[in-house]
Amino acid sequence: MATTVQASPKTAAIPMYATWGAAAGLVGGIGMGIWMSVSRPMMDTAMITMVAGLLGSTNAFAGWLIHLAIATFAGITFGVVLGQFAQRIAPAIVLGLAYGAVWWTLGALWIMPANMGMPVFEWNDVTASSLGAHLVFGLLAGATFASIAQAMGKHTSPARR
Numbered sequence: 126m127a128t129t130v131q132a133s134p135k136t137a138a139i140p141m142y143a144t145w146g147a148a149a150g151l152v153g154g155i156g157m158g159i160w161m162s163v164s165r166p167m168m169d170t171a172m173i174t175m176v177a178g179l180l181g182s183t184n185a186f187a188g189w190l191i192h193l194a195i196a197t198f199a200g201i202t203f204g205v206v207l208g209q210f211a212q213r214i215a216p217a218i219v220l221g222l223a224y225g226a227v228w229w230t231l232g233a234l235w236i237m238p239a240n241m242g243m244p245v246f247e248w249n250d251v252t253a254s255s256l257g258a259h260l261v262f263g264l265l266a267g268a269t270f271a272s273i274a275q276a277m278g279k280h281t282s283p284a285r286r
Contacts, residue, residue, distance in 0.1 A: 135209065142208030143201045145273045146266075150200015153221075153266030154193050160258040161192065166250035172258065175251070178241055199228055200266055211267060212274035221267020222260055229259035 161172035162185065177188035203211070203224055211217035233255040238245045 138209070139205055141277075142204035144204070145270055145277075146200040146202065146204020146208060147197050148200070148273060149203065149266040149269040150196045150198070151193065152269040153200065153225075153262040153264075154196025156265040157196065157258045157262035158189055158192050160254075160261050161188075164254045164258065166254040172251070172254060175241075176237075179237065195232070196262065196266075199224075199262070200270075203266055204270060208270065208274075211270050214268060214271045214275075217267040217271035217274075218264060219267070221263035221265070221270070223263070224267070225259040225261070225263020226256075228262070229256050233259065 158173060161176065164172050166172065167175075171185065171188075173185050173188040173192060174183050175188070176192045177184050179191055180187065182188070203221070207220050207224065211220050229252075233252055234246045237243075238247070
């Protein structure tokens with residue numbers, strides 16, 4: 126006996142949004158990574174090498190790998206959680222900027238400094254530059270997500286094709 130399982134159109138769209146989000150996260154991550162590679166807010170140390178410090182390294186290549194893995198995860202999460210609302214450019218950019226600010230709060234103000242034995246939720250030159258980098262991520266990720274959604278046929282779910 127065969128059983129058929131049916132998913133709602135909203136649920137069926139999740140893998141598609143996750144895929145679009147992964148691509149958007151990589152685009153946002155590349156833009157943010159460039160910012161972090163040229164920004165040196167602390168003792169002539171590029172921010173990307175500070176990311177490498179999460180795994181005990183100071184190698185910029187390691188920082189890029191760690192950063193792009195995090196950006197891909199953040200992009201997938203953006204797609205799954207906000208994808209249905211981020212298919213037009215203006216809402217996607219607003220959501221992306223807000224999402225970047227949330228990741229800045231979680232990552233740059235809390236998780237990263239806590240992992241590195243630094244004070245958490247502190248405003249300084251590093252966290253200020255990091256805010257800019259996270260806003261670049263959100264802007265690019267949101268705009269990319271909406272662009273992909275529009276290129277794929279301007280639909281909000283598979284049921285509306």
